[in-house]
Amino acid sequence: MIDTKRDIMEVLRAAKSLLELPGNDFTTSPWKTSGEAVREIDELIASLKAGRIDREKLSDLFANAGPLQEVSLTSGWGDAFIGLSRRLDAALTSLDVN
Numbered sequence: 001m002i003d004t005k006r007d008i009m010e011v012l013r014a015a016k017s018l019l020e021l022p023g024n025d026f027t028t029s030p031w032k033t034s035g036e037a038v039r040e041i042d043e044l045i046a047s048l049k050a051g052r053i054d055r056e057k058l059s060d061l062f063a064n065a066g067p068l069q070e071v072s073l074t075s076g077w078g079d080a081f082i083g084l085s086r087r088l089d090a091a092l093t094s095l096d097v098n
Contacts, residue, residue: 007091008058009048011084015061015068016041018077018084025074029067037071055092062088 018024019037031037040061047054061068062085072081 004091004094005048005053007087007094008053009045011088011091012041012045012048014080014084016045018080019068019071021075021077023075024071026071028074029070031067031071037067053095055095058088058092 016038019034019041024034026032026034026037029037031040044054044057044061060066063069069078069081069085072078
């Protein structure tokens with residue numbers, strides 16, 4: 001579980017860094033600004049630090065046609081999103097195994 005939490009934390013921090021890139025396009029996402037997106041990621045990080053893993057929210061955030069993918073596609077970092085999404089899926093799957 002410790003490694004899983006670390007893995008999820010790394011994915012969230014990487015996603016946050018991508019969302020903070022200048023010039024991101026949020027028009028097709030539910031977020032109006034980078035600040036809104038980052039706040040949502042920060043909330044997930046805080047929950048994780050407190051020992052809670054909100055699987056539903058994580059899955060929704062990283063889903064196909066979800067908010068992160070929408071921003072990634074309109075902002076030019078779709079490949080990076082796919083990599084992060086795969087890492088998150090692997091981490092969440094390991095929760096089921098452990």
